[in-house]
Amino acid sequence: MQPQSLVQPALQATRRTFLRQTGVGVGATALASLTNRTAVGASPGPFQGVVNPRHFAPKAKRVIFLCMAGGPSHLESFDYRPQLAALDGKPMPESYTKGMPIAQLQGKALKCYGPRAKFEKHGQSGQEISDYFPHIATVADDIAIVRSMVTEQINHDPAHTFMNTGTAISGRPSMGAWALYGLGAETENLPGFVVATSVGGRDPQPIAARQWASGFLPSRFQGVEFYSTGDPVHYVKNPAGYDRQRQREVLDAIGGLNRLRNETVDNPEIATRLAQYEMAFRMQASVPELVDMSDEPQSMLDMYGVKQPGDGSFASNCLLARRLAERGVRFIHLYHRGWDHHGGLDKYMKICSGLTDQPTAALIKDLKQRDMLKDTLVIWGGEFGRTPMAQGNGRDHHIKGFSMFLCGGGIKGGITYGSTDELGYMAVEDPVHIRDLHATMLHLLGIDHARFTVRYQGLDLGLTGVEESHVVKGLIA
Numbered sequence: 001m002q003p004q005s006l007v008q009p010a011l012q013a014t015r016r017t018f019l020r021q022t023g024v025g026v027g028a029t030a031l032a033s034l035t036n037r038t039a040v041g042a043s044p045g046p047f048q049g050v051v052n053p054r055h056f057a058p059k060a061k062r063v064i065f066l067c068m069a070g071g072p073s074h075l076e077s078f079d080y081r082p083q084l085a086a087l088d089g090k091p092m093p094e095s096y097t098k099g100m101p102i103a104q105l106q107g108k109a110l111k112c113y114g115p116r117a118k119f120e121k122h123g124q125s126g127q128e129i130s131d132y133f134p135h136i137a138t139v140a141d142d143i144a145i146v147r148s149m150v151t152e153q154i155n156h157d158p159a160h161t162f163m164n165t166g167t168a169i170s171g172r173p174s175m176g177a178w179a180l181y182g183l184g185a186e187t188e189n190l191p192g193f194v195v196a197t198s199v200g201g202r203d204p205q206p207i208a209a210r211q212w213a214s215g216f217l218p219s220r221f222q223g224v225e226f227y228s229t230g231d232p233v234h235y236v237k238n239p240a241g242y243d244r245q246r247q248r249e250v251l252d253a254i255g256g257l258n259r260l261r262n263e264t265v266d267n268p269e270i271a272t273r274l275a276q277y278e279m280a281f282r283m284q285a286s287v288p289e290l291v292d293m294s295d296e297p298q299s300m301l302d303m304y305g306v307k308q309p310g311d312g313s314f315a316s317n318c319l320l321a322r323r324l325a326e327r328g329v330r331f332i333h334l335y336h337r338g339w340d341h342h343g344g345l346d347k348y349m350k351i352c353s354g355l356t357d358q359p360t361a362a363l364i365k366d367l368k369q370r371d372m373l374k375d376t377l378v379i380w381g382g383e384f385g386r387t388p389m390a391q392g393n394g395r396d397h398h399i400k401g402f403s404m405f406l407c408g409g410g411i412k413g414g415i416t417y418g419s420t421d422e423l424g425y426m427a428v429e430d431p432v433h434i435r436d437l438h439a440t441m442l443h444l445l446g447i448d449h450a451r452f453t454v455r456y457q458g459l460d461l462g463l464t465g466v467e468e469s470h471v472v473k474g475l476i477a
Contacts, residue, residue, distance in 0.1 A: 046192075046328075049184035051447050058446030059410025059476070060377040061186070063179060064321050064332045066360060067163075068352070070156065070205055070339030073386035073395055074403035075424050076349050078145045080119035080128050083422040084388050088114030092389045096425045103154045103397040104342070105389060112423065113390035116346045125414030132353040135361035136405075141414040142364055142373070143380075143407040144475050148418025148427035151384050151399045151434050156205045156340070159383035159399070164211045166435050166463050173215035174223065175438060176331035178463045181214075181221045182447050186328030190290065191224035193331045194324055198228060198314040200355045201338020202348040212333060216456045218268060223333060226320070228312035290323055304362040318359035322366050325376055339382055343394040364407060377409030377444055379437075388423045401427035404437070410444045412477040435469040443471045 075081060092110035117130035123140030136143070153159040158168045165172040173181070176193040185192025195212045212223030262270040293301075293309035296319065305315040314336045321332045336356050341348045360380060367373040385402020386395030401420035407413060418430035439449040442463065449469060453460040460466070 046186065046188045047184040049180075049182050051182040051452060052184075054183075054446030055448040055451060056446055058444065059375070060408070060444040061375040062325055062330050062332070063176075063377045063379065063409070063441060063445070064325065064363070065175075065334070066318075066356075066363075066378065066380045067160075067333065067335045068339045068356065068380070068382040069160070069207060069335045069337045070201070070203070070341070071159075071382040071384045071386060071397060071402075072339045072352070073341060073345065073349065074147070074401070074420075075115050075386065075388060075395070076117045076132055076345070077130050078128070078403040078405065078416075079147045079420060079424050080115065080130070081388070081420070081422060081424040084112055084424055085114040087112040087423070092423075096421075096423060097389075100400065101154050102387070105387065105391060105396045110389040112388060113395060116349065123414060127414065127416060132349050133357045135358045139361050139364045139407070142368065143405045143413060144411050145403060145405045145416045146418055146432050146472075146475070147401075147403050147416060147420055148429060148431045149381070149385070149402045149404050149434070149437070150427050150431050151402075154384065154397050154399050156383060156397075157208065159397075160207065160211050163383045163434055165215070166438055166465050170210060171213075171215055172461070173217045173221070173463070174212045175441070175463055176212055176223050176333055177214040177217055177221040178442075178452070179331045179445060181217050182442075182452055183330060183445060185330045190287070190324065190327055190329055192329060193221065193223040193333075194329050195223040195225045195333045195335070196228055196317040196320060197225070197335040197337060198312060198317055198355070199337045200314070201336075201341075201352040202344060203340040203342070204337035205340055207335050207337060216454065216461075223331070228310070228317060290327065291320065293319065293323075300366070303366070305358040313359075314356050315359040315362075318363045322363060322370075322372075325367070325372060326370075341386065341394045342396065343392045345394045367408060373408040375409060377411065377441060378407050379441070380405050388425050398425075401425060401431075406475060410477055411475055415475075417472070417474055430472075430474065432472055433469070435464045435467060436472055438463045439469040440472045440475060444476070 075084065090112050092112050097110060115130070117132050119128045119130050120137075121127065122129050122137040125141050127140035127143070127145060129137045129140060151159060151162055153162045153168050161170060162168050164174045166175075180192040193212065197207060209225065212225070214220070214222035258270050258273065291310060296309070300319070301309070304319045306313070306319055307315075309316055309319070314334065317334050321334055324332050336352070338348070338352050364373065364378060367376050367378070381404030385398045387398045389396065401424065418432055419428060420426060421428045442449045442452060449462060449464045453462040
């Protein structure tokens with residue numbers, strides 16, 4: 001037993017005194033928790049996430065989400081409705097639309113608008129795919145088409161917010177942030193969550209940076225946007241006369257000051273800033289190598305349809321996505337803006353599909369030939385679909401039934417899941433809510449969505465919210 005004179009002073013020591021005496025401090029402790037680095041030693045590897053070990057064995061290691069921003073028409077892509085074709089130009093039966101939310105057709109005469117595309121069956125599975133997507137048709141046996149998607153927001157920005165965060169309330173963490181927070185990344189040299197955008201088509205709606213924000217999670221989990229032209233990240237290059245060694249010295253000095261400050265204020269965002277400074281330093285070496293595609297053979301550029309690497313195209317971004325996936329990035333989100341086809345449906349479907357069809361199929365094939373598709377979940381789709389009713393020579397926004405597809409990462413290929421009614425208006429067979437999509441994505445990553453929450457404002461909040469959500473087991477191999 002220790003003498004009382006030795007025990008009492010230790011009991012009287014304050015927490016701050018203890019941390020200062022040990023030479024660690026709150027800042028270093030928090031930084032270690034965020035980066036998996038010990039306070040004074042070597043790095044055992046990148047941050048491993050808070051779900052460690054996984055809730056169950058994962059089928060997917062990473063996600064590539066191909067967002068067709070603006071809402072591609074399911075009726076010209078993956079959901080052939082012959083009865084709609086038969087009623088082309090005739091009044092839309094009121095029984096379908098009475099009391100239903102319609103964005104810009106409210107109060108107008110509603111006429112059926114038959115599909116502008118031809119559909120054929122493809123692959124051994126016989127998936128029905130329109131002639132706007134001849135390249136995706138070549139991977140028909142690898143994809144699972146979901147014809148019964150349902151969402152809750154009928155305008156673009158809130159619909160994107162709902163797709164990305166599971167709620168229309170701004171300020172919640174995006175799905176990429178949740179994935180990175182839960183699982184960490186497999187790289188220390190690149191962000192674990194990367195976003196890139198491209199443009200081409202009709203009325204490209206803006207995409208706000210909050211769509212890949214971290215919300216109430218630490219800011220280190222937000223997505224990092226890579227610019228499609230020029231330097232992918234601002235200030236990735238040092239100014240003339242400023243070498244890497246000098247920057248290392250400055251970074252160490254700033255880090256020391258921040259750690260001293262954090263011993264006083266105990267602010268987790270300071271630890272995040274320290275971690276991000278280190279990440280930025282490593283990116284100055286890793287990013288130029290990442291975007292230098294001179295090591296890609298011409299045959300690979302041709303397969304994706306890349307005319308000039310780094311030209312801002314969806315094709316270039318898809319090839320970049322594969323390179324990011326190879327380097328351990330957890331979540332890659334590509335937006336192609338231009339699918340808001342209220343008018344000129346045939347014209348703009350040809351433009352948008354022409355820009356995205358070949359690169360999408362190439363990405364799937366490329367991942368497959370590298371044996372990466374089996375653990376990469378690829379998701380394709382927009383924030384909603386389009387109406388079976390005409391808006392001039394286009395279609396209005398639609399939320400009651402639309403199509404997306406998934407492949408790889410434990411998804412059962414060559415299947416069509418769910419169905420809309422005979423006019424393509426309402427999901428009537430096996431509806432899949434956006435939160436069900438999120439629950440399924442997390443499940444494939446080895447996370448139980450019901451157990452993956454953070455206490456915020458008195459609620460245990462997660463990507464799937466507090467509402468009931470289901471894993472779509474029919475999609476899983």
